Amino acid sequence: xFTGALDTGVKFAESGAEVRVIRDExxxxxxxxxxxxxxxxxxxxxxxSSQDAxxxxxxxxxxxxxxxxxxxxxxxxxxxxxxxxxELTAVLDGSGCQVLHFLPAFPKMGRTTQYGIxxxxxxxxxxxxxxxxxxxxxxxxxxxxxxxxxxxxxVRVVSxxxxxxxxxxxxxxxxxxxxxxxxxxxxxxxxxxxLSDAGQLGVLAGCAGMAETLPALLKxxxxxxxxxxxxxxxxxxxxxxxxxxxxxLDYAEKRGFVRLRLTPRQKLDPEYFQTxxxxxxxxxxxxxxxxxxxxxxxxxxxxxxPDTRRYAQELGLDRDTLRVQIADTLGYLVRCFIENASDCxxxxxxxxxxxGFMKQAQVEEMIPICEMAPGTVLSQFEIKGKVYxxxxxxxxxxxxxxxxxxxxxILGEKRRECYVDELQLEAAARDL
Numbered sequence: 001x002f003t004g005a006l007d008t009g010v011k012f013a014e015s016g017a018e019v020r021v022i023r024d025e026x027x028x029x030x031x032x033x034x035x036x037x038x039x040x041x042x043x044x045x046x047x048x049s050s051q052d053a054x055x056x057x058x059x060x061x062x063x064x065x066x067x068x069x070x071x072x073x074x075x076x077x078x079x080x081x082x083x084x085x086x087e088l089t090a091v092l093d094g095s096g097c098q099v100l101h102f103l104p105a106f107p108k109m110g111r112t113t114q115y116g117i118x119x120x121x122x123x124x125x126x127x128x129x130x131x132x133x134x135x136x137x138x139x140x141x142x143x144x145x146x147x148x149x150x151x152x153x154x155v156r157v158v159s160x161x162x163x164x165x166x167x168x169x170x171x172x173x174x175x176x177x178x179x180x181x182x183x184x185x186x187x188x189x190x191x192x193x194x195l196s197d198a199g200q201l202g203v204l205a206g207c208a209g210m211a212e213t214l215p216a217l218l219k220x221x222x223x224x225x226x227x228x229x230x231x232x233x234x235x236x237x238x239x240x241x242x243x244x245x246x247x248x249l250d251y252a253e254k255r256g257f258v259r260l261r262l263t264p265r266q267k268l269d270p271e272y273f274q275t276x277x278x279x280x281x282x283x284x285x286x287x288x289x290x291x292x293x294x295x296x297x298x299x300x301x302x303x304x305x306p307d308t309r310r311y312a313q314e315l316g317l318d319r320d321t322l323r324v325q326i327a328d329t330l331g332y333l334v335r336c337f338i339e340n341a342s343d344c345x346x347x348x349x350x351x352x353x354x355x356g357f358m359k360q361a362q363v364e365e366m367i368p369i370c371e372m373a374p375g376t377v378l379s380q381f382e383i384k385g386k387v388y389x390x391x392x393x394x395x396x397x398x399x400x401x402x403x404x405x406x407x408x409x410i411l412g413e414k415r416r417e418c419y420v421d422e423l424q425l426e427a428a429a430r431d432l
Contacts, residue, residue, distance in 0.1 A: 001077075001351025002042045002358070002366075003394045006377040008075045008211045009040040010368035015215030021366045021379070023358060025056055029067035037220050040075075044355065046082035046136060047320060050150045053083035054090045061094025071218065074205035078106045079130040079396060080118055081138055085150030088205055092153060092175045097203045099175065101163070101195055104143065105182035106209030109375055109397060112183045116143050116157035120396075129243050130396065134309075135323055143179050153177055161187070163194045182209075189213055208375070228369060228378060230389060230410040233344040235289065236296040236403060237334045239327050239353030240395025249296055252403040258292040260285055262299055264311035267326045273333075282336060290341045294407055297333060299326050299353075327356030335360045338388065345410050347391040347403065354392055366390070372406055373398060 005021050013019040017037040025043050032039055041060060045053035057074070064072055074091045076084060092100045105113045110121040120128035124141035131138050140146045144155040154176045161180075182188050192213035195201055201217060204210065215221070236257070238249060253259045265272055272278040289295050301308050312322045327350075334357050338344065348354045357363075358381075366379040375397035379390050391406060 001044065001046055001394075002354045003349075003351040003377075003392045004075055004077060004207070005040045005042040006366060006368050006379055006392050007371075007375050007394065007397075008073075008208045009038065010371055010377045010379075011208055011212040012038040012215050012220055013368040014370055015220050017215060017220040019368055021368060023355070023364060025060060029064055029069060042355070045087060046077065046351075047323070048083070050083045050086040054086040057087045057090035058094040061091045065095050071201060072203050073211060073214065074100075074203075075211070076102075076104060076205055076207055078104070078109060078111045078207040078209070078394070079120060079125055079128070079138060080104060080143070080146060081130060081133065081136045083150060084143075085147040088147060088177055089151040089153050091203060091205065092177070095203045097175070099200075100177045101180065101200055101204050102143075102177055103180045103182060103188065103191060103204070103206040103210040105180075105188060106207050107182065107184050107188065109209070111207070111209065113143070113179070113181045114183060115159055115181060116179055117141050118143055134241060135319060147177060147179075151177075155179060157181070161191060161194065163191070163198045163200060192217060228389065230345045231343045232411045233293050233342060234295070234347060234407050234410050235334070235337060235344045236298075236347045236349070237330050237353055237357065238296065238298045238300065238349045239330050239356070240350035241300060242350075242395030244398065245349050245395045246300055247400050248398060248403050249298060249300070251400045252294075252296060252407075255404050257294045257296050257403070257407075258288060259296040259298055260288060261302065262297075262329065264301075264308040267299055267308060267329050268312055268315060268317065268322065270325060270328070273329075282333070285333065286337060286340060289337050293411065297330065297337075299330055323352055324356070327352040328360065329356075331356030331358070331360035338383075343388075345389050345391065347393075347406060349393055350395045372409065373402060376402065376406070 009019045009021045018035050019038045020036050021040040023042045025041060027041060043056050043060060045056055061072055072091065072095055074087060088100055088102060104118060105111055112119045118125045118141055120130060125138050126141045144157060147155050154174065156176060157179050159181045180191055182191060188209055196217045238245060273282050330353050348357060361383055363381045366381050368377055368379045370378050372378050372391055376391060376393040380387055381390060
């Protein structure tokens with residue numbers, strides 16, 4: 001998804017390479033500016049069928065090869081959600097390569113691979129919070145089985161760090177996927193150098209963990225971005241239901257953030273904010289945001305509120321419609337906030353929410369700048385010639401105090417001044 005596209009793209013941007021992250025899967029590669037070294041394409045394949053995902057990734061890979069692009073890196077979700085088997089196969093087929101090297105680990109974020117089994121903080125992924133994902137739960141921790149569920153391509157687990165090449169794979173002339181174990185950053189670096197020495201960097205797959213080793217090996221460099229300057233006002237838009245993000249929001253609220261929650265009707269009725277009562281509510285939310293330096297716009301339910309899933313069932317909405325409608329509503333409100341109030345720094349959690357905002361604001365591309373924290377990316381974009389700064393992260397990334405630490409960086413000395421004011425606004429926000 002789009003947060004994943006950014007958290008991988010930023011690994012190249014921080015080396016000084018010129019990077020663009022786009023959401024047009026039909027993009028004409030030949031139109032890319034000569035200044036751009038790395039083009040990241042968000043294909044949005046996590047929530048579609050394996051067949052549709054295959055077709056998308058196959059065409060992108062094939063078109064890239066035909067346009068003369070020398071290196072293709074298939075970014076996968078760090079928790080292996082989505083259509084892993086069909087997409088890796090599509091890259092193999094589209095690129096015409098003999099072997100695809102897949103390095104799914106991201107050790108610094110607690111994602112490791114041992115004997116072909118993927119772990120989150122030492123727990124097999126299907127037993128972790130990602131196995132309980134309400135939209136796309138991970139149901140298998142064994143990567144070869146996960147791939148085999150969507151592909152007939154042969155898979156080999158590499159636990160000894162010895163790089164496989166086409167001639168060494170079982171059945172010369174037969175495409176194969178090599179899955180590499182890695183428990184540490186040193187493991188990742190050693191594998192990356194081994195692949196480079198073997199001339200095997202042309203087609204790879206993995207998450208941001210492997211991506212951060214590539215800029216040096218591919219000799220990507222350029223002028224570094226300047227130290228960013230922030231608008232001392234933070235708006236957090238959350239569409240993620242991941243328990244890790246929910247804990248971060250709770251922590252931030254206890255430390256002075258105003259938290260504006262949306263009701264099931266506000267989230268799921270596409271016409272709500274066009275009604276008289278909806279316009280009144282939007283003005284109330286906007287006014288609360290105007291008066292707050294630290295504000296959270298949250299789509300999660302509380303224990304006391306009506307259940308969004310039950311409300312969706314009453315409306316006859318399926319899971320995908322529920323997901324998209326919440327993202328679109330949040331995107332609409334964020335767009336209204338930044339268009340009708342003072343400038344701010346945005347923090348958006350969850351790829352669906354970020355894409356919903358981009359669609360509402362008609363933003364086609366992002367320029368990643370740097371990481372504010374591991375897996376937490378600062379980017380910039382334009383709306384009608386005006387530049388905005390946006391921080392993004394996947395729902396499953398970050399420590400409990402992440403949002404508060406980001407606020408410290410953004411507001412600096414003003415954070416202390418705002419703290420008391422935010423506590424005073426908290427009660428008013430709850431009344432809304």
